[in-house]
Amino acid sequence: MKTFLHALTGHPYLILPLCALLERLGLPLFLSPVLVGAGALAGAGQMRFDLGFWVALVACVVGDAVWYELGRRKGDRVLGLLCRISFEPDTCVRKSKMFFEKSASRTLFFSKWLPGVSHVIPAVAGLSGVGAQQFFVINLAGSAFFVLAFMLVGYVPVARMHLVPAVGSIVFEGSLVLLAANVAVKYVQRRRFLRELYKSRIAPQELKAMLDSGQRVAIVDLRHPLDSVPDPRVLPGAVRMLPEEISEKASSLPTGMDIILYCT
Numbered sequence: 001m002k003t004f005l006h007a008l009t010g011h012p013y014l015i016l017p018l019c020a021l022l023e024r025l026g027l028p029l030f031l032s033p034v035l036v037g038a039g040a041l042a043g044a045g046q047m048r049f050d051l052g053f054w055v056a057l058v059a060c061v062v063g064d065a066v067w068y069e070l071g072r073r074k075g076d077r078v079l080g081l082l083c084r085i086s087f088e089p090d091t092c093v094r095k096s097k098m099f100f101e102k103s104a105s106r107t108l109f110f111s112k113w114l115p116g117v118s119h120v121i122p123a124v125a126g127l128s129g130v131g132a133q134q135f136f137v138i139n140l141a142g143s144a145f146f147v148l149a150f151m152l153v154g155y156v157p158v159a160r161m162h163l164v165p166a167v168g169s170i171v172f173e174g175s176l177v178l179l180a181a182n183v184a185v186k187y188v189q190r191r192r193f194l195r196e197l198y199k200s201r202i203a204p205q206e207l208k209a210m211l212d213s214g215q216r217v218a219i220v221d222l223r224h225p226l227d228s229v230p231d232p233r234v235l236p237g238a239v240r241m242l243p244e245e246i247s248e249k250a251s252s253l254p255t256g257m258d259i260i261l262y263c264t
Contacts, residue, residue: 012038012047017059020147024063026119031060032150039154049155053147060112060143061136064122068135071126078123104130108138112146128226207260211236218254220246222263235262 016038023031035056042049070078104125107114111121125135210217221238234240241249243263253259 012041012052013055016052017055020056020059021063024060024119025066031056035147035150036154039151040157041154042151043155043157049151053144053151056147056151057140057144060147061140064139064143065136067119067122068126068132068139071123072129073126078127104128105134105138108135109142109145111139112142124226202260207235210258216257218257218259220253220259220261222246222261227264238262 016034019034020031038047038052038056039049041047042052067078107121108125108130111118114121122135122139125139207217207219219235219238221234221240222243223240224242239253
């Protein structure tokens with residue numbers, strides 16, 4: 001960590017955009033502490049705040065534009081790849097599409113503040129047919145707000161209180177501690193979820209054998225409506241509902257038979 005901090009201090013205009021680009025291309029939540037550290041360096045007079053802001057912003061916009069274009073061209077195959085490198089691979093597609101369905105513009109603007117799904121939102125925007133101009137304008141504004149806010153977190157205390165440059169190290173390291181704690185919590189939650197899921201899972205081949213034998217089963221399709229855009233197919237006799245609707249609509253499902261749930 002000290003080596004990285006020394007690199008940031010010695011080459012801020014190289015490390016900052018590199019981290020921003022890598023974060024937007026698949027290293028979740030790595031950019032926030034770097035922005036805080038860069039802001040602290042600017043407050044201590046070791047780099048220009050405005051220049052640091054612009055290089056980080058351009059790198060963020062480029063990374064998001066890559067996923068937007070891939071989402072527009074490749075659809076859910078790209079979402080699957082993004083979720084495999086996410087902190088929440090089992091729920092990130094559903095969360096992303098749920099956020100996006102509520103308000104595309106608001107979700108695009110605040111996407112950087114949504115841990116676990118922020119990398120997926122640009123691809124969902126491309127998959128959903130959001131125009132390139134609309135995506136660029138809203139994503140640019142949201143990225144600028146995100147970068148500016150975190151850089152000010154590091155800049156304001158150092159600049160106003162005239163603290164020594166070492167304060168930048170403290171702020172940076174504190175941000176990394178919070179990041180590590182968040183990663184640990186997400187990992188524990190994921191392992192617990194997978195243990196519970198493994199107890200009740202059924203393989204596709206088993207379900208096919210049940211259907212071929214004429215066994216009566218109730219099949220529930222939990223996919224989001226946006227999943228039907230690239231692939232409209234459903235399993236025979238499946239009932240469509242969202243995961244958050246299961247409790248409300250459980251009474252409508254047939255009784256006396258196995259209930260099979262499936263998603264993307």
